[in-house]
Amino acid sequence: MSSHESQLHLGVFLRGVGHHLASWRSPLVTSGSEISFTHYRHLARTAERGKFDMVFLGDSVCVRERPEGVKREILQRLGHLVHFEPLTLLSALSTATTHVGLVGTASTTYNEPYHVARKFASLDHISDGRAGWNVVTSTSLAEANNFNREEHLGHAERYVRANEFVDVVVGLWDSWDDDAFVADKAEGIYFDEDKVFEINHRGAHFNVKGPLNLSRPPQGHPVIVQAGSSDAGKDLAARTAEVVFTAQRTLKEGQAFYRSLKDRMSKYGRAPDELKIMPGVFTVVGRTQEEADDKYGHLQELVDPKVGVAMLSRTTGIDLSAYPLDAPLPRFGGNNVQQARPELIDALAEREHLTIWQTILAIAGARGHHVLIGTPERIADELEERFKGEAADGFNLMPPYLPGGLEDFVDLVVPELQRRGLFRTEYQGSTLRDHLGLARPANVNKVRADARAQA
Structure with a gap:
């Protein structure tokens, strides 16, 4: 019997002035907002007004969207080149909100587990249990070049490292039992020595003794989010993740991914x-279909062909600059940078017989994610179909431009989802785990210690 929930979950991926490739050029946005705390505070409060489960911040540790070897003349035409470090921004946003979850990205390739464990545990304490960690392995040579590397690690090695990294972080979050700090002033005892755990991890990539110099987070573990859709990514998610952010353009593709990932979980208990x-x-939401089409058309007209070719070249891993725009998109497969996304775009172009320019326009907004343009009713229809058809447990909204794209969804689509009984009208809890219906995890170190004591 299916355990699919009766109400869907909603997150919003906050990305500068919007997800559309040309959003920064539109008069619908305010230039410079991508580095304005006031802008992000308004977005987080808007998501909370819409009763969203969470806000989500991506990240990269280089100049974002920089295709390797791109000419400066093209580089200067790209938007979203600068952005806040996520944990700093989310900590500030936690003081401006009370319920919405706060999910930030941190790479397992260019961080150390102790740092990540400490930062996200701190955010969970600061926000009273609203933190989530989006686990990524990073995707570009430009990032490698900022961290003493001449080459980016291979796909397989990145995921081996990521699996070990997550295990170390979880172990560090569980360094202390929930009631370890007794603070007995009369006896002068600050903590119970039987309730602190050194993880003493020794592995292929990390040697970490522990414990973490912070008490166990309010949620036990901040919620673990993962976005990989390759086989290695799906295995990591099935073993460790609690939320998966993925790109599936059709209902059939979504259902296949959903079944594949859920079926893998039993292997990990x-x-x-x-x-x-x-x-x-x-x-892209409009009160009429014509209004929605006009909004989308406005953004599509602003796409610079040179920028589009650079974006598609980076995503596919092949240099398309020498091809005419009206040529069919060359066939390709995965690469060392990404595997699932190039394959998705390859399948899209083949299925719809797209030229290079048509492919650019098809992914200019969502970079391979599902695109919905229409009235609140039409958008709600499609979300409902995918949710009830077990292609999704919820959705991570990618507004085309900000703040207007998010405000349109909150003001027009959320009420329609609520009218259908598909989305909450009020928060029922205060933590991100409460919103998502996820249990507070047991302390893995305590479980192991108890098992050893009974052996």
Whole structure:
């Protein structure tokens, strides 16, 4: 019997002035907002007004969207080149909100587990249990060059490292039992020595003794989010993740991914409802279809062909600059940078017989994610179909431009989802785990210590 929930989950991926490739050129946005705390505070409060489960911040540790070897003349035409460090911004946003979850990205390739464990535990304490960690392995040579590397690690090695990295972080979060700090002033005892755990991890990539110099987070573990859709990514998610952000353009593709990932979980002793699958969805909302089409058309007209070719070249891993725009998109497969996304775009171009320019326009908004353009009713229809058809447990909204794209969804689509009984009208809890219906995890170190004591 299916354990699929009766109400869907909603997150919003906050990306500068919007997800559309040309959003920064539109008069609908304010230039410089991508480095304005006031802008992000308004967005987080808007998401909270819409009763969203969470806000989500991506990240890269280089100049974002920089295709390797791109000419400066093209580089200067790209938007979203600068952005805040996520944990700093989310900590500030935690003081401006009370309920919405706060999910930030941190790379397992260019960080150390102790740092990540400490930062996200701190955010969970600061926000009273609203933190989530989006686990990524990074995707570009430009990042490698900022961290003493001449080459980016291979795909397989990145995921081996990531698996070990997550295990170390979880172990560090569980360094202390929930009631370890007794603070007995009369006896002068600050903590119970039987309730602190050194993890003493020794592995292929990390040697970490512990314990973490911070008490156990309010949620036990901040929610673990993952976005990989390759086989290695799906295995990591099935074993460790609690939310998966993925790109699936069709209902059939979404259902296949949903079943594949949920079916893998039993191998790791996990139940399907311990993981929420939330595909990205790019929405352009209008009170009429014509209004929505006009908004989308306005953004599409601003796409610079040179920028589009650079973006598609980076995503596919092949240099398209020498091809005419009206040529068919050359066939290709995965690469060392990414595997699932190039394959998705390859399948899209083949299925719809797209030229290079048509492919650019098809992914200019959502970079391969599902695109919905229409009235609140039409958008709600498609979200409902995918949710009830078990292609998704919810969705991660990717507004085309900000703040207007998010405000349109909150003001027009959320009420329609609520009218249908598909989305909450009020928060029922205060933590991100409460919103997502996820249990507070047991302390893994305590479980192991108890098992050893009984052996």
